[in-house]
Each structure stands twice: as structure tokens, then as C-alpha cells.
Amino acid sequence: MEKNNEKPLYLQFADMFRQMILSGELQVGDALPPEMDLAKKYSVARITIRKAINELVQDHLLVRRAGKGTFVSEPKIERELVSVAGFTERLQSRGIKAGAKTIEVNRMKSDAKLAGLLRIPQGAEIVEIARLRLIHEVPVALERSYIPLSLCPDIDKESFDNNSLYLLLENKYSLRPYHSSKTLELTRATNKEAKWLQVSKGSPLFLMMATVFTEDNTVMEYVKTLFIGERFRFQVY
Numbered sequence: 755m756e757k758n759n760e761k762p763l764y765l766q767f768a769d770m771f772r773q774m775i776l777s778g779e780l781q782v783g784d785a786l787p788p789e790m791d792l793a794k795k796y797s798v799a800r801i802t803i804r805k806a807i808n809e810l811v812q813d814h815l816l817v818r819r820a821g822k823g824t825f826v827s828e829p830k831i832e833r834e835l836v837s838v839a840g841f842t843e844r845l846q847s848r849g850i851k852a853g854a855k856t857i858e859v860n861r862m863k864s865d866a867k868l869a870g871l872l873r874i875p876q877g878a879e880i881v882e883i884a885r886l887r888l889i890h891e892v893p894v895a896l897e898r899s900y901i902p903l904s905l906c907p908d909i910d911k912e913s914f915d916n917n918s919l920y921l922l923l924e925n926k927y928s929l930r931p932y933h934s935s936k937t938l939e940l941t942r943a944t945n946k947e948a949k950w951l952q953v954s955k956g957s958p959l960f961l962m963m964a965t966v967f968t969e970d971n972t973v974m975e976y977v978k979t980l981f982i983g984e985r986f987r988f989q990v991y
Contacts (some may be wrong), residue, residue: 763798767806775815775826786816786824814984820954827984828889853888853916857896857950861903861910871965871976872902879903881910883919886950887979893951896980905929905974923974932969938962941980951982958983 761769774780786792786807793800807824810816817827860882869876880900887895899919901909906927914922923929941961948955960981968974 764802764805765809767796767798767802768809771806771810772813772815775810780826782826782828784826785822786826788823817984853891854897854914855886855888855893855916856914857884857886859883859910859914864900864902868900868976871973872900873973874902874904881906883910883914885914894982896947896950897977898979899975899977901975902973905972929968929974931966931974934964934966936962936964940983943980947980951980953982 771780771786780786787795789800789803789807792803796803807816811818811824814827816824818824862880862882863877864872864874864880866876868880869878872878872880874880879902881903883899883901885897885899886893887897901923903909906923906929909922909927912922920931923931939961941959943951943953943955943957943959945955947959948957951957951959960983962979962981964975964977964979965973966975966977
């Protein structure tokens with residue numbers, strides 16, 4: 755570190771650690787040595803190291819995990835708020851390994867709310883598909899789709915693990931998403947959601963609710979997706 759540098763010492767250390775991450779010397783998932791060990795190594799006060807690490811936590815380059823330590827974090831995933839492309843296709847186009855794990859598939863009769871959203875008679879059969887969205891095999895989102903069974907008979911018999919729902923809908927049922935209406939709000943993880951997403955109860959989540967239409971304005975899907983707040987950044991055009 756430069757003693758005559760006007761920049762505070764903790765910011766110099768933050769810059770050093772940042773460069774180690776950006777250069778690849780520290781890889782995603784790598785653990786930083788304990789603060790005390792770093793303080794001894796560089797002969798500085800522990801608070802200096804802590805403040806430096808806090809800077810990188812705020813910049814989302816590092817993440818603290820209770821009882822485990824501090825790790826190099828995954829970069830935030832950019833997601834277009836207006837896009838109707840499938841999750842898998844969007845991420846794979848950016849070189850990100852995306853997948854899905856099915857939690858449950860249910861055939862049910864639509865209640866008044868879902869019937870209104872899907873523009874079908876109340877009591878008409880629908881399929882509910884709940885899946886975890888994965889990045890490099892780690893959960894980042896929980897998605898729950900509702901689809902009118904009249905549009906895609908026996909879709910509940912299909913496999914949805916690591917398969918694109920939209921490709922299936924297009925290739926087998928000639929249903930292609932054309933446009934959608936979306937809302938986005940903040941919420942907190944319930945016990946069950948936290949368990950599925952491997953986060954703490956009460957962790958901040960983005961809740962996106964979308965109605966997806968075909969080109970002739972048929973509603974092909976209503977979907978609710980919970981995104982882990984610290985993993986996503988939304989783009990608005």
C-alpha cells in the first residue's frame with residue numbers, strides 16, 4: 755500500500771481485492787481468508803480489512819455467509835423487464851449455464867382469480883407447473899406457471915426438468931409467446947420459499963407476475979416468479 759496515497763487505506767485494500775477478483779486471481783465461490791489473518795498478513799488493523807471487505811460486499815463482488823465466511827459472489831444476472839423470451843434461452847444466449855428442477859405439476863380447476871387472468875371460464879381445467887430456476891445448479895428463482903389445459907392437452911405428463919417450457923409449447927402445441935404484461939414488486943421469503951431457494955426466511959425477493967399472450971391475443975400463460983433479490987438486476991427500456 756502507498757503511505758503517501760491520499761485515498762484512505764481501507765479503500766486501497768478494497769481496490770487491491772477488487773483487482774484480484776476482476777483479474778481472476780480470486781474466482782467465483784472462492785473464500786477470503788479470515789479478517790484477522792488478512793490483517794496480520796498486511797500488518798494493518800482488522801477494522802481496515804473489514805471496511806475494505808464491506809466496500810466489495812456493497813458492490814456485490816463479495817458476499818458474507820453467516821457462520822461460513824466471505825466469498826467471491828456470482829455477478830448479478832441482468833434480466834429485461836419487457837422480454838418474453840424464456841429464462842433458459844435468455845441466459846444461455848449469454849453463456850450462462852441455466853437449468854430447471856420441477857417441484858410439482860398439478861392439474862386443477864381454475865378459481866375465479868386464475869380464470870380471470872387466463873380469460874377462461876371459472877372451473878376450467880388448468881395445469882400448474884412449479885419449478886426452481888438454476889444457475890450452475892444453484893437455485894436463483896422459483897417459478898409457478900398456470901396454463902389452460904384446453905390449449906395443451908396432457909402437458910402435465912411432460913418432463914420439465916432442464917427443458918424449456920416455451921420450446922415445448924411452441925413445438926408441440928404451436929403456442930408462441932408474442933407479448934406480455936408484467937408487474938414487479940418486492941416481497942420476503944416465506945419458510946417454504948426460503949427452503950426451496952436456499953436463503954434465509956425473510957430474505958428480499960423480487961416477485962414478477964406476468965400474463966403472456968400469443969400473437970392473436972390468446973392468454974397462454976400466467977406466471978409468478980420469485981427472484982433472489984441479491985442475484986438479479988432488472989433492465990427497463
